[in-house]
């Protein structure tokens with residue numbers, strides 16, 4: 058009796074981008090770009106400077122209205138939703154912008170509590186207690202809660218911004234160059250925190266980065282932006298084998314080889 062083939066589980070698409078066109082004046086940034094992001098994965102988005110990685114992130118979260126194409130998050134087109142339904146979808150994702158974007162006049166604890174008060178209507182004292190839990194999740198010491206952003210190191214600011222992005226228990230986490238500006242040890246610690254949180258909370262992570270170590274150590278798939286589109290979206294080894302000048306220079310240049318060696322010391326390729 059022959060065994061039945063094991064069915065391949067169907068991946069659930071949580072972000073679907075189709076035919077996306079973005080232009081600023083006469084500059085075309087995206088031209089019929091397609092991309093799927095699957096539930097539970099960490100997707101790294103890479104590409105040369107100015108290829109439109111941040112604009113793609115901002116379009117997906119509804120901050121940029123594209124010239125053409127559709128973006129669906131959890132099956133919903135944010136830009137077509139009435140404000141109340143849009144805000145319900147927005148509560149299901151958290152965003153860590155490149156700068157951290159914390160309010161400088163609020164303490165770390167108040168920054169993290171803000172979305173809980175404003176979007177979830179939680180009383181301030183309870184929100185600050187919950188903020189303490191989120192700060193611990195993001196790996197910040199308890200005394201950081203009372204500090205102002207200007208009193209934190211770069212790595213701590215990223216963690217505080219991460220705690221705020223996690224405030225509303227999101228299903229998707231958007232991270233724009235989270236390790237930029239961090240020393241290698243802090244960057245590696247941040248990478249491993251992202252993997253731990255994904256595993257513990259079942260998050261889907263959309264991660265814009267230039268950091269090859271991050272790609273090798275955290276990402277399930279990597280999407281390469283080139284010539285206004287997604288050139289490839291696949292596990293890193295597949296993407297690194299793509300016949301494209303930028304991909305070859307990026308993954309097989311000295312930094313790419315060093316990152317591969319550091320993540321997989323046993324490999325000789």
Ligand SMILES: Nc1ncnc2c1ncn2[C@@H]1O[C@H](COP(=O)(O)OP(=O)(O)OP(=O)(O)O)[C@@H](O)[C@H]1O
Pocket residue numbers: 081086104105106107108109110111112113
């Ligand atoms: N609001 C805007 N108005 C005009 N041009 C913009 C705007 N936002 C982005 N751009 C342009 O779109 C292009 C893509 O920008 P984007 O920030 O997405 O690039 P990126 O791939 O994230 O680059 P980097 O890796 O350098 O951060 C750039 O040329 C940028 O100048």
